[in-house]
Amino acid sequence: MNEEIAKLKQQISVLKQEIEELRQVSTKNNFSGLQVFDKAVQFNNKIKVLNKAANLAKCQTGELSVVAGKLYICSATDTWSLVGTQT
Numbered sequence: 001m002n003e004e005i006a007k008l009k010q011q012i013s014v015l016k017q018e019i020e021e022l023r024q025v026s027t028k029n030n031f032s033g034l035q036v037f038d039k040a041v042q043f044n045n046k047i048k049v050l051n052k053a054a055n056l057a058k059c060q061t062g063e064l065s066v067v068a069g070k071l072y073i074c075s076a077t078d079t080w081s082l083v084g085t086q087t
Contacts, residue, residue, distance in 0.1 A: 055080040 049064045049071070056065075059074035066072070075081040 049066050051066045051069075053067070055067055055072055058078050059065075059080060061074055061076055063074040064071065065074075065080065070086045071083040072080045073083050
């Protein structure tokens, strides 16, 4: 009986250590507003962009917006640019 309790305590100790390791990994590098991923992304479905009456005054580089059926991208902070030639 004491041997079983000792094994259970050892298992609990190992589990606590593994949980702490997972906790450290899951919060690592999550404090930055910017994360860079070097892999390409391929979408096998649609990307939906909300239609707006007008572009917002503020934007971050890379945001997309559709106004009056035309696609815009935030090309620099607070700067919207029409994507390509659209009619």
